[in-house]
Amino acid sequence: MQVASPLPPHIPFHFFPKSSSSPSHLPSVVVKTRAVPVPHQAPRTTPGLPDNLHDQKLSQIADALTMRSSTKRRSPHAHSQRSPKRARSSDSSDATPPPSSSRTRESSIASSVSSSRSSTRNRSSPPTSVPPSTRSRSRSSSVLPFTEEPIPRECHIDEDAVLDETFLSSEKVVLGLMKSYVQYFKNPDDPHDRSFDPHPTNYPVGELEFPNSGATERYILLAPRDKDHYSPILDLERTLYTIIEHYLTPEQRSLFGTLPNDIAFSEMETTPATNHLRMLRRAVALCDGPLFVRTLDTINTLLRMLKYPPLPPDAFAPPNPNALRAAVAGWKETGLPRSVALRIVEETYQRTVGPRTHELNHYQAFSDTVYGELMPSLVSRLLSLSRARPGTLLLDLGSGVGNVVLHAALQSGCSAFGVEVMEKPSEMACEQRAQMMMRARMWGVRMGDVELEHANMLESARVNELMARADVVLVNNKVFGEKLNEAIRPKFLDLKEGALVISLEPFVVGAAGGGGRTVTERNLDDISAILDVSAYDYHSMDVSWASGIGKFYVHRVDRAGYADVRARFEASRTRSTRR
Incomplete structure (x- = not known):
C-alpha cells in the first residue's frame, strides 16, 4: 500500500463571475475591547484511576499538538535540513513521549487553540504642531485590539461522504513511514502477544466513525520514534473529542462519558454506567491495547447508532436523519466552530x-x-x-x-x-x-x-x-x-x-x-x-x-x-x- 496516489493532472478552473468592480461590502475594522475567558476546570475523578495517570503517559504526546512543531519549521533564514516525516498541528506537534515525562495535559482541544493571542499594544500617531489649515494628514490608525467574532453562515451539507482511492488516510501515511514508528500498546494479560508490534502488513489498527454518513478513517496504533513526528493515537483522540464536544447534545454526550475538560456531572445529569471516554484515556495511559480496542469499538457502536438510527415503524414515514450531520444545521448563527475548522x-x-x-x-x-x-x-x-x-x-x-x-x-x-x-x-x-x-x-x-x-x-x-x-x-x-x-x-x-x-x-x-x-x-x-x-x-x-x-x-x-x-x-x- 502506498502513502498517496499520483496527483491527477491539474485542470485550471474559474468560478468567479465576470463582474465589474463594485465597492467593498466589508465594514471598517471595528475597535472593541476583547475579553475572552478561557476556563480551566479540573476533570471529574473516578475511584481507582489517579487523575494524573493518563497525563503521565500521554503528556508529551499532547506537546506534539500544543507546540505545532514550529521549532521544526523552516526558517526563512535557515539552512538546516528539515525532517521529511514531521507533521504539524494547530496547537501542538504530534508526539508520543517516553513514559517518564510528566507535564500537565491541556484541558481541552478548544482551550488549547483559544484566541487569547490576539492582544495588541495600543499606539497612536504622534501629535503635530502644524496648524490645522496646513498640517498633513496621517494615513495610519492607532494600533488597537479587536474582537474575534463568529462568522454566521450556512455550514451543513446534505450529501454523504465519498472517499475514493485518492483519499489520504492516517493509515496510509504511517504505513509509508512504518520504520519510523514503534510499539506503543501491549497486552497486559499476555506478555507474548505480538499483535501490537509494528509489522509491514499485520499492524495494529483502530477505526473511527466521522460525523457524515459513509465516513470512517483507520489509524495505525503505533508511536513515532521522534517526538516531533505525527502521532496517530493522539490524532485519533483529538478528533474523537472534537466530534463529541461539537456534534452531540448534552444528552447524547452523556452516553460516552466525560471529555478531558469536563467537570463533574451535575445532579440533573445522568452519569453513564461506564465512562467510555475516561476508559479510553485510561487505556492510553496504561498502554493497554486490548482495553483501547474494546473501548473504541464501543464508542464507534454508539456513534453508528446516532448516524444510522433505526427506521421508523411507519413504512411511509421519512427515515430518521443522521443526528451528527443534523447538528451542523444548528451552527447557522454562530458559524463553523473554530476547533472543528482547526x-x-x-x-x-x-x-x-x-x-x-x-x-x-x-x-x-x-x-x-x-x-x-x-x-x-x-x-x-x-x-x-x-x-x-x-x-x-x-x-x-x-x-x-x-x-x-x-x-x-x-x-x-x-x-x-x-x-x-x-x-x-x-x-x-x-x-x-x-x-x-x-x-x-x-x-x-x-x-x-x-x-x-x-x-x-x-x-x-x-x-x-x-x-x-x-x-x-x-x-x-x-x-x-x-x-x-x-x-x-x-x-x-x-x-x-x-x-x-x-x-x-x-x-x-x-x-x-x-x-x-x-x-x-x-x-x-x-x-x-x-x-x-x-x-x-x-x-x-x-x-x-x-x-x-x-x-x-x-x-x-x-x-x-x-x-x-x-x-x-x-x-x-x-x-x-x-x-
Missing part, C-alpha cells in the same frame, strides 16, 4: 504536507522565494479582523502550499484564490485542496470555493482580473526584497474602496514602527497614499520562521480620505500663492 485543517496538513516538508527546502536562501507559513492561530485572527464571510473574495499572493486560502474558505465560507511561483508548494497546494474537500465532507461541513494558480504573481493575468474584485489581499512579504515590494504596490491601485491589504511588512514607507506614515507634499502622489495602515502584534508560534512576537499590517484602501488630504494641500497652496 481539526480539519490539521488533519489535512498532517497527511498531505507533513510527510513531504523536506521537499520545501529547495529554494535559494535569503531570496524572495524563501518558504514560510502563517500558523492557523494567526490565520483565524486575520479572518476575523478582515470580516471574511460568504461573498468575500480573498487573494493570497504567494500562497505556498495553500494553507491560508484553504483555511479561509473552510472557516469563513469565502471564495479564495492563491497564486504561487514555486513548483513544489504549488503542487502540494493542489493536493491539499483535493484532500480538504473530502475531509470537509467527512465532517459534514461545506467550504467556499478555492482556485489555485502556479504562476508569477506579477505576470498572472488572473491576478490582474481578480484584483479589482478582491475584498482582502494577503501578502506574506516578510522576506520580499524592496524591488519585489515596489513591483507589487501598483496592483493595489485596482482595489476597490474599503478593500484590505494584509502583509507582514508595510507597503506604506515609514509605517514599520507602528506609528504610521504622514502624508506630506513630497509623498502626496505616492501610490501608497491611498492606504490607511494599522499595525497589529502577532504572538509566539503564530509564524513558522520565528518563536517570538512580531507585527503584521492591515492597509485599508481609503481614496475618500486621500482626496480630503489632497484637497487641503491644494487649498493651502492656493492661499500661499495669494499671499
Whole structure:
C-alpha cells in the first residue's frame, strides 16, 4: 500500500463571475475591547484511576499538538535540513513521549487553540504642531485590539461522504513511514502477544466513525520514534473529542462519558454506567491495547447508532436523519466552530504536507522565494479582523502550499484564490485542496470555493482580473526584497474602496514602527497614499520562521480620505500663492 496516489493532472478552473468592480461590502475594522475567558476546570475523578495517570503517559504526546512543531519549521533564514516525516498541528506537534515525562495535559482541544493571542499594544500617531489649515494628514490608525467574532453562515451539507482511492488516510501515511514508528500498546494479560508490534502488513489498527454518513478513517496504533513526528493515537483522540464536544447534545454526550475538560456531572445529569471516554484515556495511559480496542469499538457502536438510527415503524414515514450531520444545521448563527475548522485543517496538513516538508527546502536562501507559513492561530485572527464571510473574495499572493486560502474558505465560507511561483508548494497546494474537500465532507461541513494558480504573481493575468474584485489581499512579504515590494504596490491601485491589504511588512514607507506614515507634499502622489495602515502584534508560534512576537499590517484602501488630504494641500497652496 502506498502513502498517496499520483496527483491527477491539474485542470485550471474559474468560478468567479465576470463582474465589474463594485465597492467593498466589508465594514471598517471595528475597535472593541476583547475579553475572552478561557476556563480551566479540573476533570471529574473516578475511584481507582489517579487523575494524573493518563497525563503521565500521554503528556508529551499532547506537546506534539500544543507546540505545532514550529521549532521544526523552516526558517526563512535557515539552512538546516528539515525532517521529511514531521507533521504539524494547530496547537501542538504530534508526539508520543517516553513514559517518564510528566507535564500537565491541556484541558481541552478548544482551550488549547483559544484566541487569547490576539492582544495588541495600543499606539497612536504622534501629535503635530502644524496648524490645522496646513498640517498633513496621517494615513495610519492607532494600533488597537479587536474582537474575534463568529462568522454566521450556512455550514451543513446534505450529501454523504465519498472517499475514493485518492483519499489520504492516517493509515496510509504511517504505513509509508512504518520504520519510523514503534510499539506503543501491549497486552497486559499476555506478555507474548505480538499483535501490537509494528509489522509491514499485520499492524495494529483502530477505526473511527466521522460525523457524515459513509465516513470512517483507520489509524495505525503505533508511536513515532521522534517526538516531533505525527502521532496517530493522539490524532485519533483529538478528533474523537472534537466530534463529541461539537456534534452531540448534552444528552447524547452523556452516553460516552466525560471529555478531558469536563467537570463533574451535575445532579440533573445522568452519569453513564461506564465512562467510555475516561476508559479510553485510561487505556492510553496504561498502554493497554486490548482495553483501547474494546473501548473504541464501543464508542464507534454508539456513534453508528446516532448516524444510522433505526427506521421508523411507519413504512411511509421519512427515515430518521443522521443526528451528527443534523447538528451542523444548528451552527447557522454562530458559524463553523473554530476547533472543528482547526481539526480539519490539521488533519489535512498532517497527511498531505507533513510527510513531504523536506521537499520545501529547495529554494535559494535569503531570496524572495524563501518558504514560510502563517500558523492557523494567526490565520483565524486575520479572518476575523478582515470580516471574511460568504461573498468575500480573498487573494493570497504567494500562497505556498495553500494553507491560508484553504483555511479561509473552510472557516469563513469565502471564495479564495492563491497564486504561487514555486513548483513544489504549488503542487502540494493542489493536493491539499483535493484532500480538504473530502475531509470537509467527512465532517459534514461545506467550504467556499478555492482556485489555485502556479504562476508569477506579477505576470498572472488572473491576478490582474481578480484584483479589482478582491475584498482582502494577503501578502506574506516578510522576506520580499524592496524591488519585489515596489513591483507589487501598483496592483493595489485596482482595489476597490474599503478593500484590505494584509502583509507582514508595510507597503506604506515609514509605517514599520507602528506609528504610521504622514502624508506630506513630497509623498502626496505616492501610490501608497491611498492606504490607511494599522499595525497589529502577532504572538509566539503564530509564524513558522520565528518563536517570538512580531507585527503584521492591515492597509485599508481609503481614496475618500486621500482626496480630503489632497484637497487641503491644494487649498493651502492656493492661499500661499495669494499671499
